[in-house]
Amino acid sequence: MPRLIPDTRPQRVLAASNFVYTMGYGLYLTAGVLYFTQAVHLPAGEVGLGLALAGLVALALGVTVGHLADRHGARGVYAVTLTVQALATACFVLADTFWLFALAVCAAAGARTAGTAARSPLIRHYGGDRPQEFRAYLRAVTNLGISLGALLAGWVVQVGTLTAYQLMVAGNAFAFVVAAAILLRLPAVAPVPTVSGPRWIALRDRPYLLLSALDGMMAVQFKVLTVGIPLWLVGATTAPHWLISGTILTSTFIVIVFQVRASRSIDSPAAGGNAYRRAGVAFLVSCSLISLAAGIPAWAAAALLITAAVIHTIGELWYSAAGFEVSFALAPRHATGQYLGVFGLGAALADAIGPALLISLCITWGRPGWYVVGALFALTGLAVPFAVRWAQRRQDTWKPEPEPTENAAAT
Missing domain, CATH: 1.20.1250.20 (MFS general substrate transporter like domains)
Incomplete structure (x- = not known):
């Protein structure tokens, strides 16, 4: 990856989708907990419990969805995980009780972990001779996107109103939808054949x-x-x-x-x-x-x-x-x-x-x-x-x- 922009079109599509996605994720990563505790007024203990449950759900989904990506085509499975994550994130605006919060955050966290596994065959297929190096490039893009998202989240935290936080949630979900739309411009990858x-x-x-x-x-x-x-x-x-x-x-x-x-x-x-x-x-x-x-x-x-x-x-x-x-x-x-x-x-x-x-x-x-x-x-x-x-x-x-x-x- 000697250039700032990847050489091949599929790599550019993956990088663009990843950049938009991580900008949205940077919003949540920086101010998500504050949204639930300061704007929705859920107790901090309940927020911590909900996030722990989300972590357990994420553990259960990664391997299963990764297998589905191998068997049924990684692009479609990855796009579905982005869409689910967008819908779950949009539901944050309705999560004013613990169980609604837990359901929404478990769905979002599970889709995120599943998406990471589903994206891996795409990186390997379109990463060229050294998909590991392309993965490193995507990590650099990830850090840039999260940084920009964190800057926007800083404005939300500074304003501190419910409306500002809800705009943050909407922007987060919208970024995931855009990332999925960009991903569909990627050529389809045939499922790999099974082995004995x-x-x-x-x-x-x-x-x-x-x-x-x-x-x-x-x-x-x-x-x-x-x-x-x-x-x-x-x-x-x-x-x-x-x-x-x-x-x-x-x-x-x-x-x-x-x-x-x-x-x-x-x-x-x-x-x-x-x-x-x-x-x-x-x-x-x-x-x-x-x-x-x-x-x-x-x-x-x-x-x-x-x-x-x-x-x-x-x-x-x-x-x-x-x-x-x-x-x-x-x-x-x-x-x-x-x-x-x-x-x-x-x-x-x-x-x-x-x-x-x-x-x-x-x-x-x-x-x-x-x-x-x-x-x-x-x-x-x-x-x-x-x-x-x-x-x-x-x-x-x-x-x-x-x-x-x-x-x-x-x-």
Whole structure:
């Protein structure tokens, strides 16, 4: 991906759809919880319970919808998930009780996770010789779209009226509809033929399941910048509060500019395993620096936190690029959606438990908790290369043959 705009039309369509979608998602990501607590006036505890239920629903749908994308055509299945997400998001304006809120947010979260799995065969089909690199490009686009959505959400939060929040919800749903409409300009991808053997092969692939679990453990690092640093900065340091936005914007800028470049040298599963290991060390260093920001002058705390954010984001670049590589390279082409659905289970679980883990260890326990979390990242990174080698050995012994009676049909 040497250019700012992809070379092929299908890649441009996927990128445009992703950009519009993430602008809408950035609105919700920034101000969604505030909408339900400040505008709808649901108790914070009920909002937390509803989001936890949504996480469980998302876990259940990823593998199933990924399999449907493999068998029935990824473009149509992905477009359906975007449409469901738009309808569920639009229902937020009616969610003035806990159960209505829970139903709407579970539908939206389930469709989002399902869409991620359904999109994977499209990335693999249209990503060229290196779909992992195209996936890295899409992550840069994602960060740009979320940043722009977050800026719009900042205006909503500043105004703070029910009307402003409802406009945000409408804009969010509209973005998903537009993203689906753009996606339909993509040429259809024929379903891949089935192969002999069990249907749910990804759930029987123990090395891949282990890799998914290890990736999920490291995915907790995404919450360090959005949960750990803000709470630590406010409660334990004298650094200015505006630095919360400063660390997130610094990280976002680095990802937008350098994610594709970071992915170029990670061109094999073995290189991906080594990148996980480097990422774990970077996360250990960043967590240690964050812990040291407590009890020192404001200028020194700010310098430490910015430095930690930069080091952490470098680790994030390696971690994301490694995940793109091993998740695609170790997944058979005929079951890309199913395998990527399994790989996403770890990250979905990290979304559910990550905030509570960081709060209990790093915020409640304090400085020692940061060292424990950093060590957890480092040890996980050290374990990944062994899991990668196990997965490669299994891949070498598994050579499925397409069934002769099954023909692919375009959707």
